[in-house]
Amino acid sequence: EKGGYDSFMEKEINDQPQAVADTLLGRSDADGRLTLDELRVSPEELKSINKIMVLACGTSAYAGQVAKYAIEHWCRIPVEVELSHEFRYRDPIVDSNTLIVAISQSGETMDTLMAVRYAKEQGAKVLAICNTNGSTIPREADAVLYTHAGPEIAVASTKAFLAQITATYLLGLYLAQIRGNKFQGEIKDILADLAKVPAKIQQVLDSAEDIKELGKLMADTSSVLFLGRHVGFPVAMEGALKLKELAYIHAEGFAAGELKHGPIALIEEGQPVFVVVPSPRGRDSLHAKVVSNIQEIRARGAKTIVIAEEGDDAVKAYAEHIFYVPETPTLLAPLLTTVPLQIFACVLATAKGYDVDQPRNLAKSVTVE
Numbered sequence: 102e103k104g105g106y107d108s109f110m111e112k113e114i115n116d117q118p119q120a121v122a123d124t125l126l127g128r129s130d131a132d133g134r135l136t137l138d139e140l141r142v143s144p145e146e147l148k149s150i151n152k153i154m155v156l157a158c159g160t161s162a163y164a165g166q167v168a169k170y171a172i173e174h175w176c177r178i179p180v181e182v183e184l185s186h187e188f189r190y191r192d193p194i195v196d197s198n199t200l201i202v203a204i205s206q207s208g209e210t211m212d213t214l215m216a217v218r219y220a221k222e223q224g225a226k227v228l229a230i231c232n233t234n235g236s237t238i239p240r241e242a243d244a245v246l247y248t249h250a251g252p253e254i255a256v257a258s259t260k261a262f263l264a265q266i267t268a269t270y271l272l273g274l275y276l277a278q279i280r281g282n283k284f285q286g287e288i289k290d291i292l293a294d295l296a297k298v299p300a301k302i303q304q305v306l307d308s309a310e311d312i313k314e315l316g317k318l319m320a321d322t323s324s325v326l327f328l329g330r331h332v333g334f335p336v337a338m339e340g341a342l343k344l345k346e347l348a349y350i351h352a353e354g355f356a357a358g359e360l361k362h363g364p365i366a367l368i369e370e371g372q373p374v375f376v377v378v379p380s381p382r383g384r385d386s387l388h389a390k391v392v393s394n395i396q397e398i399r400a401r402g403a404k405t406i407v408i409a410e411e412g413d414d415a416v417k418a419y420a421e422h423i424f425y426v427p428e429t430p431t432l433l434a435p436l437l438t439t440v441p442l443q444i445f446a447c448v449l450a451t452a453k454g455y456d457v458d459q460p461r462n463l464a465k466s467v468t469v470e
């Protein structure tokens with residue numbers, strides 16, 4: 102049942118091209134029109150929303166953070182992302198024009214379920230993005246968009262994360278379509294780029310030998326930092342979470358721009374730092390800024406481990422290790438840049454002799470508040 106792999110986690114990491122492809126399957130027609138009829142909420146209702154709030158925990162909340170960048174850019178609707186367990190204890194502002202997007206792999210996370218119930222009481226509409234058919238959160242939600250990642254057994258979420266991100270892209274494009282924010286041609290182009298992603302994830306998986314080697318070499322590391330910017334920021338947070346939960350190593354993710362506001366004080370000789378570098382083809386100067394962050398930490402002795410886009414030669418001079426992912430539009434990049442970080446954590450934890458499917462103190466679905 103582990104498909105020839107040593108762990109479910111390894112299998113699920115390798116299932117990711119399929120998970121993304123299956124989540125895209127049957128959700129648009131040949132003209133690039135999204136057909137999310139399954140949502141159970143009418144286009145009219147969706148047109149009237151003026152705010153989106155994503156509620157989720159852990160890895161699912163990082164998927165929500167990626168979604169914020171994409172949905173705000175494509176739809177011009179404000180998107181807030183909040184941890185479910187913080188949401189209902191702070192008198193949040195939600196009403197019937199708010200769309201709550203509850204993201205949960207299991208559909209049983211109590212924190213998220215309670216947040217959903219609270220939001221419904223306030224009159225908000227709730228759309229669930231969920232991987233488990235018929236589970237409680239989609240049953241109680243007004244609308245549901247299933248991720249088709251297939252059952253995820255390992256406690257650490259991998260393929261469900263990529264499928265969640267994919268589903269939020271579909272939602273964003275659907276909202277842009279019905280609200281007229283984008284021309285149909287643009288939506289079609291983004292869908293075409295998305296359709297190419299599964300093969301690109303496969304390329305990342307096929308070229309993972311070096312990152313695996315590094316994971317084994319770093320088994321004795323006691324602290325790892327992760328930096329990212331824009332959509333690379335939640336990817337950095339996810340990379341850190343994977344390492345904490347699997348390898349029990351102190352790991353922290355930061356927004357690269359925040360470095361000089363404090364975290365750079367942590368950098369000393371030999372400190373490993375992963376940096377998720379934005380595409381050099383992006384519209385703005387983000388790439389240059391992150392490259393200069395790498396220079397700054399390198400000058401202070403950091404061991405810099407860089408995830409960058411193929412062809413990005415500017416980072417080479419400052420990277421002790423560099424792992425390339427195929428070119429893709431910036432907003433879609435998390436579907437690729439996350440993968441080496443998952444593999445790194447999985448291999449490192451395995452090298453330490455830990456059970457990656459059942460890390461200590463954790464449960465697959467957290468059904469208590």
Ligand code: M6R
Nearest residue numbers: 159160161205206207210257258
């Ligand atoms: O089932 P859910 O997506 O609601 O679970 C949320 C978190 O508990 C979950 O993502 C957790 O952080 C994972 N262990 C991450 O690998």
